Amino acid sequence: MKxxxxxxxxxxxxxxxxxxxxxxxxxxxxxxxxxxxxxxDEVASRVSSALALVEKEKDREKYAAEFFDALKxxxxxxxxxxxxxxxxxxxxxxxxxxxxxxxxxxxxFGNDSRQGIMDTMKKMVEITSRGGGVGINWSVLRPRGSYxxxxxxxxxxxxxxxxxxGAVAQQVEQGGSRRAALMFMLWxxxxxxxxxxxxxxTGDSKLENANLSVALSNKFMEAVEKDGDWIWxxxxxxxxxxxxxxxGSINTWEQAGLPVVEYGLDxxxxxxxxxxxxxxxxxxxxxxxxxHSWGEPxxxxxxxxxxxxNLRYREEIISVNPCGEQGLGPYGVCNxxxxxxxxxxxxxxxxxDVDYDLLRKSVETAVRLSDNVxxxxxxxxxxxERSQRLGARRIGIGTMGLADLLILKEIRYGSKESLxxxxxxxxxIAVEAYRSSIELAVERGSFPWFDREAYLKGYFIKRLPEDxxxxxxxxxxxxxxxLTQAPTGTTSILAGVSSGIEPVFSFSYVxxxxxxxxxxRHWLAEKFMKENPGRPLPPYFVSALDLTPEEHVLxxxxxxxxxxxxxxxxxxxxxxxxxxxxxxxxxxxYNLGCKGITYFRIGTRKAVLKKKEDGFCCSL
Numbered sequence: 001m002k003x004x005x006x007x008x009x010x011x012x013x014x015x016x017x018x019x020x021x022x023x024x025x026x027x028x029x030x031x032x033x034x035x036x037x038x039x040x041d042e043v044a045s046r047v048s049s050a051l052a053l054v055e056k057e058k059d060r061e062k063y064a065a066e067f068f069d070a071l072k073x074x075x076x077x078x079x080x081x082x083x084x085x086x087x088x089x090x091x092x093x094x095x096x097x098x099x100x101x102x103x104x105x106x107x108x109f110g111n112d113s114r115q116g117i118m119d120t121m122k123k124m125v126e127i128t129s130r131g132g133g134v135g136i137n138w139s140v141l142r143p144r145g146s147y148x149x150x151x152x153x154x155x156x157x158x159x160x161x162x163x164x165x166g167a168v169a170q171q172v173e174q175g176g177s178r179r180a181a182l183m184f185m186l187w188x189x190x191x192x193x194x195x196x197x198x199x200x201x202t203g204d205s206k207l208e209n210a211n212l213s214v215a216l217s218n219k220f221m222e223a224v225e226k227d228g229d230w231i232w233x234x235x236x237x238x239x240x241x242x243x244x245x246x247x248g249s250i251n252t253w254e255q256a257g258l259p260v261v262e263y264g265l266d267x268x269x270x271x272x273x274x275x276x277x278x279x280x281x282x283x284x285x286x287x288x289x290x291x292h293s294w295g296e297p298x299x300x301x302x303x304x305x306x307x308x309x310n311l312r313y314r315e316e317i318i319s320v321n322p323c324g325e326q327g328l329g330p331y332g333v334c335n336x337x338x339x340x341x342x343x344x345x346x347x348x349x350x351x352x353d354v355d356y357d358l359l360r361k362s363v364e365t366a367v368r369l370s371d372n373v374x375x376x377x378x379x380x381x382x383x384x385e386r387s388q389r390l391g392a393r394r395i396g397i398g399t400m401g402l403a404d405l406l407i408l409k410e411i412r413y414g415s416k417e418s419l420x421x422x423x424x425x426x427x428x429i430a431v432e433a434y435r436s437s438i439e440l441a442v443e444r445g446s447f448p449w450f451d452r453e454a455y456l457k458g459y460f461i462k463r464l465p466e467d468x469x470x471x472x473x474x475x476x477x478x479x480x481x482x483l484t485q486a487p488t489g490t491t492s493i494l495a496g497v498s499s500g501i502e503p504v505f506s507f508s509y510v511x512x513x514x515x516x517x518x519x520x521r522h523w524l525a526e527k528f529m530k531e532n533p534g535r536p537l538p539p540y541f542v543s544a545l546d547l548t549p550e551e552h553v554l555x556x557x558x559x560x561x562x563x564x565x566x567x568x569x570x571x572x573x574x575x576x577x578x579x580x581x582x583x584x585x586x587x588x589x590y591n592l593g594c595k596g597i598t599y600f601r602i603g604t605r606k607a608v609l610k611k612k613e614d615g616f617c618c619s620l
Contacts, residue, residue: 010345012496017518021493026083044071050087054372074495075343075362079336094377096336097133097321099328102140110243111140128172133181135319140248143191158192163206170209181322182210188220191232191263191271197290212297223280230280232263288582291599300596313454325484325568331383335395336486337370342401342497352408360432367436370395393447396484401497403504407524412540413503414551419558426562437478438471446476460564485567503544549573557592566595575603
């Protein structure tokens with residue numbers, strides 16, 4: 001029945017949990033760790049004033065006020081690192097996450113060397129100590145058992161070095177507020193793939209501090225579909241050009257006509273050079289089993305990611321960030337900012353609906369604010385500045401509060417009605433973001449890597465309205481990539497709304513994190529029960545555990561259609577979900593156009609959210 005929730009202005013209640021997150025994560029503190037700020041208004045004022053410093057002097061007061069209005073009312077919520085760093089005069093990074101290559105600073109040694117590994121770990125520590133997460137694709141390292149001439153020994157392989165990096169990062173506490181966040185990836189062609197798939201098969205894994213994802217190619221997915229053979233491969237590391245030319249891209253290596261060694265299985269099932277090929281479906285089944293059993297590794301369709309990248313003509317995406325919403329090239333960064341959808345709901349004619357004029361203004365503010373962030377970071381590594389400020393000028397405008405918005409609209413998350421609504425909503429956001437960046441280009445110029453002809457041929461660009469494409473051709477665009485869907489874990493708690501594009505986990509649950517243990521009842525459910533005593537929650541109050549896994553994927557695909565980067569989204573499944581059902585689900589994600597999938601079967605691993613009634617836990 002429409003109109004069951006009577007509100008004029010949507011404003012979630014301020015709770016103990018929101019207060020704790022604010023004080024623990026985001027207020028400025030002195031050298032003793034004592035807070036120098038006590039309220040969100042103080043934090044919003046600091047951040048807004050700092051971001052406005054990028055503007056021309058005559059415009060600073062105007063934009064500081066615009067930014068403050070958007071932040072104060074939680075219409076626009078910058079990434080957590082921006083909130084923590086802006087205006088604090090510290091060395092904290094403004095960027096939530098980065099991707100770095102396994103790369104040696106001294107090119108005479110080669111990237112696949114002890115020097116290269118140590119240089120990479122050093123950069124990882126520097127990033128995490130400043131509050132940033134790190135994504136690394138370790139496929140550049142030679143496989144386990146390979147000969148290492150310099151020490152007359154054998155390589156321990158890529159997975160062992162991932163474990164070493166994970167152990168190092170575990171000692172770093174970021175900016176005094178959180179543990180290091182990591183994403184480790186490996187390509188499907190790498191001979192260490194089977195070991196990688198089993199890396200978290202035991203509860204005492206050395207990689208518990210890192211998220212794992214396997215990078216899948218179109219060729220692999222075609223081989224799975226056709227039940228074809230699969231051969232692992234790696235460059236011939238005895239070749240004289242190996243140290244100079246090997247950078248982890250097997251396609252670039254082979255296209256240069258350089259030799260590879262093929263790997264398969266011996267009679268005992270070991271991966272060896274020139275072994276017997278295996279069926280791609282056999283590997284796929286192992287991926288499915290790992291996801292079903294312990295939730296990792298996730299899957300990233302990395303070749304698709306590169307094909308659809310706005311910057312495919314300039315950089316290769318080598319990894320995603322720790323939460324998976326951003327695929328990045330070497331030294332790429334996540335510059336995140338979210339639109340709080342709940343703050344854009346107004347009551348009109350007795351019906352709750354999105355105020356699209358206000359939403360347009362918020363998108364414009366978010367784009368400008370995010371472009372300003374690019375000028376403020378200290379870029380402690382020059383590679384980051386070359387990639388971001390002097391290169392891509394990438395931003396990541398996303399959303400939070402989608403599930404709450406659907407509840408307010410009395411639409412069931414995952415339904416056909418919700419998919420139609422999501423399609424229209426996210427298309428609006430995407431188009432307005434691009435229009436705002438075009439206007440910024442008129443004022444400030446296009447991003448340095450802009451190549452008009454190549455950019456306009458991009459997969460996502462060609463799907464924009466014709467007038468937007470013409471405006472890009474005429475005026476350029478300020479930011480190469482604009483849209484993403486981050487998990488917004490603590491920032492959505494701060495704003496008091498559902499996280500990212502996720503459904504509500506549960507309407508009554510226990511949350512455990514570094515800030516404490518909280519018994520949480522969802523604010524809209526509590527409001528409904530107070531206004532309708534004795535009545536059960538209507539069907540549009542649907543939780544993550546009530547949805548089918550297929551409904552999760554359908555929502556992800558609907559949002560992906562209007563997102564030029566990617567999405568952080570967990571597909572939750574019941575404990576009884578079968579291997580065959582996972583197989584169909586993962587293939588469905590690929591066929592629907594998703595760039596990856598993260599799957600979690602309830603009851604298989606501990607996480608931060610627990611359903612109060614039955615103790616189930618979920619990774620979100």
